[in-house]
Amino acid sequence: MAAGNDDEELRKAIAASLAEQPAADENADIQRAIEASTTPQDLNALTAAEQDKLTIEQMNAINDEIQSNQAMVGDRVGVAAALAGEYDGNANAGFARGIAELDGKYASLRRVRKDGNCFYRGFLYRYLEHLCELQAGRGAGAPHPELERVRGVVRASKAKILSVDYEETAIDMFWEMLVEVLDDVPKTTLDQWHAKMNEEHGVAMHIVWFCRVLSAAQIKLNADRFAPFVMDETGAADVAEFCRREVEPVNHECEQVQIIALTEMLEIPVAIEYLDGSGTPSKLVFPEGASPVVNLLYRPGHYDILYEE
Amino acid sequence: MYKRLRKEAAEARRSTDPDLLLCPSEDNLMDWRAWVRGPEGTPFERGVFELEIKACGQYPLAPPTVRMVTPIFHPNIHGVSGEICLDILKQEWSPAWTLASACTAIRALLSAPNPDSPLNCDAGNVMRAGDMDGFRATARQCVEDHARGGMPSRDALGDLAAPGKAAAPPGRCSTWTAILVVLVPVLWALSAI
Numbered sequence: 001m002a003a004g005n006d007d008e009e010l011r012k013a014i015a016a017s018l019a020e021q022p023a024a025d026e027n028a029d030i031q032r033a034i035e036a037s038t039t040p041q042d043l044n045a046l047t048a049a050e051q052d053k054l055t056i057e058q059m060n061a062i063n064d065e066i067q068s069n070q071a072m073v074g075d076r077v078g079v080a081a082a083l084a085g086e087y088d089g090n091a092n093a094g095f096a097r098g099i100a101e102l103d104g105k106y107a108s109l110r111r112v113r114k115d116g117n118c119f120y121r122g123f124l125y126r127y128l129e130h131l132c133e134l135q136a137g138r139g140a141g142a143p144h145p146e147l148e149r150v151r152g153v154v155r156a157s158k159a160k161i162l163s164v165d166y167e168e169t170a171i172d173m174f175w176e177m178l179v180e181v182l183d184d185v186p187k188t189t190l191d192q193w194h195a196k197m198n199e200e201h202g203v204a205m206h207i208v209w210f211c212r213v214l215s216a217a218q219i220k221l222n223a224d225r226f227a228p229f230v231m232d233e234t235g236a237a238d239v240a241e242f243c244r245r246e247v248e249p250v251n252h253e254c255e256q257v258q259i260i261a262l263t264e265m266l267e268i269p270v271a272i273e274y275l276d277g278s279g280t281p282s283k284l285v286f287p288e289g290a291s292p293v294v295n296l297l298y299r300p301g302h303y304d305i306l307y308e309e
Numbered sequence: 310m311y312k313r314l315r316k317e318a319a320e321a322r323r324s325t326d327p328d329l330l331l332c333p334s335e336d337n338l339m340d341w342r343a344w345v346r347g348p349e350g351t352p353f354e355r356g357v358f359e360l361e362i363k364a365c366g367q368y369p370l371a372p373p374t375v376r377m378v379t380p381i382f383h384p385n386i387h388g389v390s391g392e393i394c395l396d397i398l399k400q401e402w403s404p405a406w407t408l409a410s411a412c413t414a415i416r417a418l419l420s421a422p423n424p425d426s427p428l429n430c431d432a433g434n435v436m437r438a439g440d441m442d443g444f445r446a447t448a449r450q451c452v453e454d455h456a457r458g459g460m461p462s463r464d465a466l467g468d469l470a471a472p473g474k475a476a477a478p479p480g481r482c483s484t485w486t487a488i489l490v491v492l493v494p495v496l497w498a499l500s501a502i
Contacts, residue, residue, distance in 0.1 A: 056399055169316045170369070170405050205370055209404060248403035250370055 072198045074111035079103040094279035110305040116251035118303040120211040126294045164220035174210040216243035218261035270294045314338045339364045345416045352448035353419045356456030372402035382451040384427035394428045
């Protein structure tokens with residue numbers, strides 16, 4: 001994947017992402033909820049520091065509510081059945097047309113919790129689910145070649161991560177958990193995998209966060225290639241600051257740069273259907289030309305998992 | 310969680326960092342103490358500051374709670390509660406940080422006081438009024454009054470890390486501040502005359 005046309009691909013993908021209409025994201029939803037729940041008089045009486053604190057407390061409360069109301073990964077449901085209700089009465093008929101088109105193309109959808117981890121969680125869930133299916137097809141025999149491949153990549157990732165200045169003390173436990181999950185694939189049923197990815201405070205949050213480190217390490221290892229994009233988009237001084245502020249923090253939303261970096265690091269392609277009000281969903285594949293197993297649906301600020309059959 | 314904290318404890322024992330001393334309490338791996346040396350070239354340079362650190366059940370996915378026990382005159386550290394306003398201890402926390410690197414980030418905060426959105430409004434106001442000499446003088450005086458205990462020896466750590474043996478209670482820097490806040494505008498007005 002280290003071919004010379006990487007730059008060109010990355011540039012195209014970023015250009016496509018910039019062409020996406022900027023829209024409300026999850027954090028904006030949270031912010032709106034905060035504004036709705038606090039009267040202006042209250043806020044005026046507070047110092048800036050107190051307001052910051054209040055914001056953090058309210059965000060925590062809203063995050064707790066999301067945690068208690070939304071499964072980390074839901075059951076499979078029909079695309080139209082899952083989405084139509086959300087856009088009932090939406091003045092933009094483009095959404096309804098887009099949903100109808102996706103419904104014809106995809107058999108079902110799994111909702112992913114809206115906590116800022118949706119891309120990483122959806123990606124990991126679907127890919128590991130696919131691995132479990134592949135392995136189940138082989139019975140108790142030798143590991144599937146794809147399982148062998150990804151185990152090799154993840155085992156080798158630790159040295160790469162440490163080479164870009166992460167502390168072993170900090171990342172070791174997370175790396176070990178993902179290695180263990182992959183080692184366990186041959187004896188994991190789909191139901192067990194679903195349960196594991198829905199266990200609060202369990203392995204799931206740890207391996208989901210480790211995907212952030214994999215993505216950040218790839219960005220740092222290819223700083224020359226990624227720097228122009230991350231600096232343009234976020235004003236970060238360098239890739240290290242970008243990773244510290246935008247990639248590593250738990251619950252921080254994922255932009256296209258992180259997606260490209262993660263798919264490169266693991267060499268697992270991903271396809272994303274972008275649904276906006278324009279009426280026709282547009283599909284982007286990372287890297288271009290691949291045939292991904294992992295299909296995700298992007299609506300402004302959020303990712304869910306799509307299934308072709 | 311305990312696995313990670315045990316690793317951090319082992320690392321803290323091996324550390325030879327002259328500017329940071331960090332150790333868990335003897336009977337609880339969730340409670341830690343740290344001492345950071347004030348950075349050179351700042352008003353805090355002659356001081357050593359004690360921190361109280363508590364890891365929660367979600368650590369390291371959730372940040373530790375860190376409080377400065379030693380009284381300090383700094384816009385981003387609360388004069389009474391010792392609460393520290395630092396992004397990486399709040400919304401920008403990530404498990405890539407450790408207790409040691411978080412303490413190092415707090416030490417860096419001593420070099421970079423930010424008067425916007427202050428936790429200590431007195432310190433923030435003095436800085437925002439552009440009176441950096443006044444800020445430095447008050448901060449230095451507070452160091453002399455409260456932070457001259459020096460770095461504990463690594464060998465004596467077992468005792469010092471026990472809970473309840475913290476330094477003097479915080480909050481006394483605010484008296485000085487009050488005097489200064491009154492004095493500064495008065496002197497300013499006088500000089501204008």
